[in-house]
Amino acid sequence: MTGPSRSGGTRVRPEHSGPRTDGGRLLLVLLLVAAVTAFTATVPLLRGFFDLRVYYGTVHTWAHHGGRIYDYRVPGTVYGFTYPPFAAVAMLPLALLGRTAAVVVSLLVNLAALAAVLWVLAGPGRRRRGWYRWALCLCLLALFEPLRDTFSFGQVNLVLLALVLADCLLLTTGRGRWAGAGTGLAAAVKLTPVLFIGLLLLAGRRRAAAVATAVAAGATALAAWADPAASRFYWTEALWDTGRVGRLDYVSNQSLQGVLARLGETGRPLWASAVLLTLCVWAWRARRAAA
Incomplete structure (x- = not known):
């Protein structure tokens, strides 16, 4: 393909290399x-x-x-x-x-x-x-x-x-x-x-x-x-029976309660405090994002 060059003449443009590029990507x-x-x-x-x-x-x-x-x-x-x-x-x-x-x-x-x-x-x-x-x-x-x-x-x-x-x-x-x-x-x-x-x-x-x-x-x-x-x-x-979902310290349990269980902390007050703090941070961030 040809097109105007800065010097006023024509220049040769390379042919489209789509097939070669697509082959490499594939x-x-x-x-x-x-x-x-x-x-x-x-x-x-x-x-x-x-x-x-x-x-x-x-x-x-x-x-x-x-x-x-x-x-x-x-x-x-x-x-x-x-x-x-x-x-x-x-x-x-x-x-x-x-x-x-x-x-x-x-x-x-x-x-x-x-x-x-x-x-x-x-x-x-x-x-x-x-x-x-x-x-x-x-x-x-x-x-x-x-x-x-x-x-x-x-x-x-x-x-x-x-x-x-x-x-x-x-x-x-x-x-x-x-x-x-x-x-x-x-x-x-x-x-x-x-x-x-x-x-x-x-x-x-x-x-x-x-x-x-x-x-x-x-x-x-x-x-x-x-x-x-x-x-x-x-x-x-059933909703209140956490034992139905498996061990709290199982590695796939990525909840706050699961993390605390793997750290050996199973107390309800610590868990409740962590949940409350997380919800407060989430609400603040969500409100800022919405604004």
Whole structure:
């Protein structure tokens, strides 16, 4: 190709080197994929879809054998269902699947949730970047321990994150009529996302916070209607029994209580003080970010 030069004549421009560049990028991505695959297959502990086994066994026992949600235990262990009753209602489709199919569906759902999370976080401008950037990003994320555990345990964390970020997208694009519904559903499945209702309040998004609260309450009421005994047991007993989720000092427990347990500090006053201090710092930072 030719074009004007500064001296008034023409200059020769190099031909587009896209194929050569794309070939090099493809080779780099393939090498990284191979390295990440080798790492994840040999170095980290594989979790054997343990949490998915809990969900699957609980739902099958409840739907097909008349068992109680919080009585089920994975064979050979003391671990059972720890989420609110609405989570079991939301997971009822597992009752239609075999174990292998459940694992495949779990992987596909988590991959779809991860794609949605990346799409929201990237933003409109950054979504137009080349395919290889996304491939490199996925390789790096595959090394991220919480993400690996979510896939290999068969957990629901990515789905809940996608629901919360969907509300964020609705709010930032001016389509906030139903903003908060995703956060409410996430909070009804697992208690941790309740924190994001507080974040909506700190950000001055009172309508979205109200929608999230209403959806969470409605979903919880639906679960109470579906299984009153399970709801009564969860909110009065199971919720307060920390032994149901495993040892506090287990390395994967990254909560403040887990950290203190590994340091040999199990006193409630110290834990409560640490939680209060953390919430104060979080509220201050969140308020500044919203402003």
